[in-house]
Amino acid sequence: MPWILLLFFCLFCAPAQAVTIPGITPAATTSSTPPPEPDAEEKKAAYAALADVLENETSRKELIDQLRAVAATPPEQPVPTVAPVEEADEKTVLENVTDIGRHYGEAFSDRLAQLYRNLIGSPHKPFNPQTFSNAATHFLILAGLVFGFYWLARLCVWPLYRKMGDWGRRKNRDRGSWLHLPLMIISAFIIDLALLAVTLFIGQMLSDRLHAGNKTIAFQQGLFLNAFALIEFFKAILRLIFCPHAPQLRPFAITDGQAKYWALRLSALSSLIGYGLLVAVPIISNQVNVQIGALANVIIMLFITVWALYLIFHNKKTITEHLLALADRSLAFFSLFIRAFALVWHWLACAYFIVLFFFSLFDPGNSLKFMMGATVRSLAIIGIAAFVSGLLSRWLSKTITLSPHVQRNYPELQKRVNGWISVSLKVARILTVCVAILLLLNAWGLFDFWNWLHNGAGEKTVDILIRIALILFFSAIGWTVLASLIENRLVSDVHGRPLPSARARTLLTLFRNALAVIISTITIMTVLSEIGVNIAPLLAGAGALGLAISFGAQTLVKDIITGIFIQFENGMNTGDLVTIGPLTGTVERMSIRSVGVRQDTGAYHIIPWSSITTFANFVRGIGSIVANYDVDRHEDAERAKQALKDAVEELMSMEDIRGLVIGEPTFTGIVGLTNTAFTLRVTFTTQPLKQWTVRFALDSMVKKHFDLAHIRAPVQLYQLLPPEPPQAPAQEPTL
Template sequence: MIRFLKLLPSASLFVILGVVVLPSVAAQAADDPSRPIVTKEIDDLITIIEDDGEREKFLQRLRLLKKASEDSTIANTPTTPGATVLQQLSDQVSVAGSRLVQSVETLTTLPGAVVKLFKGLNSTEERGIWLGAIFKILAVLLAGYLTEILIRRLVKRPREAIESTDRETFWSRLPLQIGRFLLELIGIVAAVTVAYALLSATDPGNTTRVIAIALINATALVRLISALMRVALSPRVNKIRLVPVSDETANYWSVWIRRLSVFSVYGYIALETGYLLGFQPELYNVLSSILGLGVLLMLIVLVQQNRRLVAKLISGHNHDSAASLFRKRIGELWNVATIVYLVLVFAVWISDKPGSFLVVVKGSLATIIIIVGAIILGTIVNRLVDRSFRLSDELRTRFPYLEARTNRFVPKIKTIITTLVSLIAVLSILNSWGINVTKWFESELGALITEKVGSIVFIIFIAVAIWEIVSSLIEHTIHRSQSSTERSARLETLLPLARKTLLVVLSVMVTLTVLSELGLNIGPLLAGAGVVGLAIGFGAQSLVKDIITGIFILIEDSISVGDFVDVGGPNGTVESLSIRTLRLRDIEGNVSTIPFSSVNTVLNYTRDYGISLLEIGIAYREDVDQVIEVLKRLGEEMMEDEGLAKDILEPLVVQGIHRLDDSAVTLRARIKTTAGMQWAMRREFFKRMKKRFDELEIEIPFPHQTIYFGADKKGFAQAAPIQIENKPERVKED
C-alpha cells in the first residue's frame, strides 16, 4: 500500500494534465480564428497550382526568395572556425533568451488559465466525465500494483534464498544478481500486462487512454531503473553487492537515482503526453524549461555533495610525477567542468533546436557507457595480464631470474594496454558526438600515418622481444653455469659482452629502420657511416687491434674473470674484461689496466688444475729413504683432512732426488690441486713438514761458511790467536 501511495503524486500529475488538456483543446476548437484563414489559403494555393500562368509566377517568386535567402546566408556566414563557433554560441544564447522571455510571458497567463479551468469544472457533466476518467486510471494502476504484489509474494522464497547467499567475488555474485533482477522483472512485466488488459477492457476515451498509457509506461520505466539500481548497489543486501561500497554509500546513491528517475521520467512523459493531447506550444515550452531546470539543480547539488570524494578518487596516490599532478588538477576542477557542461546541456534543452538535445543526450549517454566500459575492460585485461605473468613454483625454481624480469615489464604492458583502451575510448566518444574519425583514418594521409606508426610499433616490438628473449637466455645460462667455476667465469665474461653487442646492433638497426619508415633516405647515412668507420679504422688502429685481440682471447678462452694470470709483465687476479682491456689486481692490491694489444703471452695459473711443486732440502748425512717415507706420510695426512681433501685432486707424489746442491740434497714432490689452490697447499705442506722434521731431528740444511787462514810451505796452517774474555758478573744492588 505504501508503494501505491508513492505513485499518487505521479498519478495526480497526469490527472491534472488531462484536466488542463480538455479545456485547451476545446478552446482551440472554438476560439481559434486561424482555422478559416488556413482554409482560404489552401484554396488559393490549389487555384495557383491549377493555373499554369499563376503557377509559373509563383515558382519565380519562390526562386527569388531562395536566392535572396542564400545570398543573405553566405553574407552572414563566418569565414573562420573561431567566428563560426562564436556565431553558433551567439545563436544558441539568442534562442535561449527568447525561450526564457517567452516562458515568463506564458507564466503570466497561467492564473487566468487556472481560473478558466475551475470554472469549467463547475459543470456537473464535466465533473462526471473527469471523475470517471480518474477512477479508470486509478483502477488500472491499482490492478497493476496488486499484480506486482502478488508476483513478489510468489517469488519471495527464491528471492530471499538469493539474498541470503554470501559470495566474495564479483563474478560469483553476478549470477545471483541477474537471477534477482529476472524475478523483479517478472513482476514488472506482469503488472504492465494486467494494466494494459484492464485498460482495453474498460474502453476509456482517447484522452483517458493516452494519460493511462503514459502513466503505465512511466511507472514501468521507473521500476525498471530501480531494479537495475538494486542489481548494482543492493542497498539492503550487502552480501551480493556488485559495487564495493559501504551500506551508507549504497543507500545514498539509490535515493538519488530514485529521485532523478521519478522526477525526470514522469515529468518528461507528462510533457510529451500533454503535447500529444493538445498543449499549446508556449505552455509546453514553459513546462519543459521548468523540468530541465529542476533536473539541472538536482544534478548540481549531487555534484557539489560529491566533489571531494570524486576529487580524491581522480587524484589517486600522491606522487611527484607529471601524470599525478595532472590528475590532481583534474580532481580540483572536475566539479566546475561538470556544472558548466550541465548548464550547456540545459541551454541546448531550452534552445528548442530540432534534434540538438537528442544529439547531446545520445552523446552523453554514449560517453558514460564508453568510459565505464573502458574502465571495466582495462581492469579485466590488467587482471588477465597479472594472471598470465604469474609463474608456477616449478618455473621459479628452473628460472629464478625470470620472475623478476617479467615483473619488470608488467607495469609497462599495463601502461600500453591502458593507453590503447583509452585511445579506442576517445575515438569512440568522438564518433558518438558526430565527429567521424574513421573517415580520417580512411583518407590517404590517415592511412599513410597509420601504416607508418603500425610498422614502427611492430619493429620496436620485435626488437624488444628479441632483446628480452636473448637476455633471459643469457641470465638463465649464467645461473646454470654457476656450478662450474671455470665455465661460469668464462660465461660471465662473454655473455655480458654479447648482450652489449646485441643491444648496439638492435639499436642501430631499429634506428635506421624507423628513419626509413619515416621517409628519410638512409643511403647517404649508411655511406657516411662507412666513411666514418673507415676513418676510424685508420686513425684508431691501436683501438681496433685491442678489440680484435680481445675478441680472439675471449673466444679461445685464454683468460676469464677470476683467473690468476701473468701477461708478460704485471700479474694478478683478473677482475674484469672489456672489449679492449684487461684489468688485474696483484697480491698487494694494486690494479693494472692492460690493453689487449700489449698482451703477447698469457700465463694462466688457474686453468683446469694446479700443481704444488715442492723442493725439499735435507742434509747429506740424512737417510733419503726415511725422509721420502716421512713426506709420503704427510701427504696421506693431508688427504685425510676434510678441509684440505676437497682441493687435492691426486695424492702426494715424491719424484726422488732432484739435485745435489752445495750443502743439501734436494728432493722433489708434487701435489695436484684444484685451480688456484696450489700455493695454499704448498704453504700447508711446508708447515706440517717443518714440525715433523723437528720432531724426528731431520736437519734442514742452511748455508755454512768456513774461514781459511792460509798455510805455509810445509802445509801447516798459521795459528789464529783466540782470546776468550769472561764478562764480569753484574753486582745486584740492594
C-alpha cells in the same frame, strides 16, 4: 561519499554540433586575348608564377586536369582555354577559431530568440477544460496502474535479491570463487530489466483499452510509457550500483545510509527531469498553451539545475575525500586517474547540468534523450573498461611456472616469458583506457570514433599498430628462443652433460650480448619505418658518425680488436687467475673493451685490452711447484735429503693432497752452496691453481721432519770485537 557517485556527475562536454568550415571555391576564370610578346622581366615573373603553381599540390593537380582536358578535346569541339589556377588563401588558426566561435554564437542567439518567441509570441490555443480533465483522468489511471504493478513486482523479488546476495557473498569468501558475486549482481540487474519489460507490456495493453479511441489520450499515454521506460531503466542502473534494499548485492563499499541517501535523491532528480520534460511539458504545450509549456520547461529545469548544484557542492568535500582514499587503496595505474578525477569532478558535474539546462530550453525532448543516452553509454563504457582493466591487473599479479626440467635446462626462460607477458598486459591496459576515452567522446558526439576507425587516419593508425605489434611479437619470440638456446649451452643437464669450458662460456655470453644489440637495433629501425620515419638518413648518419667515431676513438677500436683476438685465442676467461703487468688477481668480468680483475686484497681493476702487452695465466694446463729449503752447512747432507724425502712421502700419503699432484715429485738434491748453508730442491706438478695448496702442506711436513731429524736451518754468525781501551788524558808539561 563513495567514488561511484561521481559516475552520475561524470560530465563530459556537451555534445557539439559538427561545424563545417566551407572551403574556398576557386574563382571563375575568363578567357582573354593573347597578350603581346612579353619582355625578359615578364617572362621571369611568369616562370616564378608557374613554379608557385607547380609547387602547390592542389593547384598542380588542377592544372594537370585542365591540360588533359585540352588534350582530350575532339577537333570539332572548341578547345577550352587553359586558365591559371588561383590559389585559395589558407586561414590561420586564429581565423578558424573566430569563425567557429561566430558560428556557435549565432546559433546560440538564434535559439534564445526562438525561446523568447515561444514564451511571448506563440499563438494561443483555446483551452478546453473538459477535454483536459478527461485526458488527465485516463492518464492518471494508467500511470497509477503501471506504477502500482511495477512496485508490487519489485517488492516480490526483494527477498530473492537478498538470497542471491547472501549466496554470492558466501561463495565469494573463497578466493577461487570470486565470480559468483558478480554473476548474482548481473543476474539481479537482468531480472530488474525483465520486470520493466513486463510492466511496459502490461502498460501498453492497458493503454490500448483505456484511450477509448481518443488520439489525445493515446498521445499522452504514449508519452508516459516512453518516459517510464527511459527513467526506470536509469533507476535500474541506480539500483544496480546502490542496492538500497539488498545490501548483499551492493558491488561497492557504501554504507546503507549513504546508499539510501543517494539512491533517493538521484531517483527523484531523474524522475523530475524525465517526467517533467518528456511528459508534463508536451502535455501542457498541447492541451493548455505553448507559452505556459515553455515557461514550465524553464521552471522545471531551473529548479533541477539549482538542486543538482546544491547536491554537488554540499557533498564536494566528502566525495573528494572518498576518492582520495580510494586512490590510496588502488593500484598505481588507477590511482593517477582517480586522483585527477577527484580534483575536477565537481566542475564536470556542474557543466553537465548547466549544459542540460540550456539544451532542454531549446529542444526539451531530444536534448534530454541525448543526454540520458550519452550518460548511460558513458556508464557502460566506464564499467566495462574498469572491469577489463581490473582483469588485466589481476592477471599481472600472476606468473607462469614452468616445469623443473625446463627451468633447469633454460634457467632464464620463465623470467623472460613472465616479463613479456607483463609488458603485454600493461600495453593492453593502456590501450583499453585509450579506447574507452575515444568511445566516451563518441558517446557525447565530440568525436566520430567508428567513422575514424573505418576511414582515413583511424584505419591507417590501426594498421600501423597491428604491424608494430607483430614486429615486436616476432622480435620477442626470436630473442627468447635464441637467448634460451645460448643459456641452455651454458648449463649442465641431468644426464651428466658437463659445463662448457670457460672460453665457451665467455664467447657465448659475448655473443648473446651482441645478439641483443642487433635484434634491438633492427626492431627499432623497423618500427620507425612503420610509423613513417625515413630511416635512410638515420642509417647514413649512423655510418658517418661511426666513421667519425672510428677516427676520433682509435684507442676504443684498438681495445675492441685486441679483445676479440684474445678471446678467440683463448687467452683468458672469467674465473682465471692471471698476472697482468704488476697486478695479479682473478678475472671477474670480460667485455669487448676491457677486462675486470679482482686482487686478493679486494681491489677491483678495469684494464683496457689495448694496454695488455703480456699476461700470465695460472689456469692453463698445469701448476708447478719448485720448493727450495736451506740447511745449515755443518749438517749431514744425506740425513737432510732423507728427512726431505720422508716429508714428501708422508705428504703423498694424504688422499686430499695426492689427488692434486700430477705424477711423482722430483728430487733434484743440492742446488746451491754458500759459506753458511746448502740448498735442497724438490719439484711438483699439480692441477691448475692447486700449487699453493700443495706448497703450504709441503712446508708443514718439511718443518715437522726437519725438527724430528734435528736438521738446523742456516745460522747467521756475528763477530763481536772487544772495545778499545780508554786512553789517558794528556797532561800539560810542568816547568
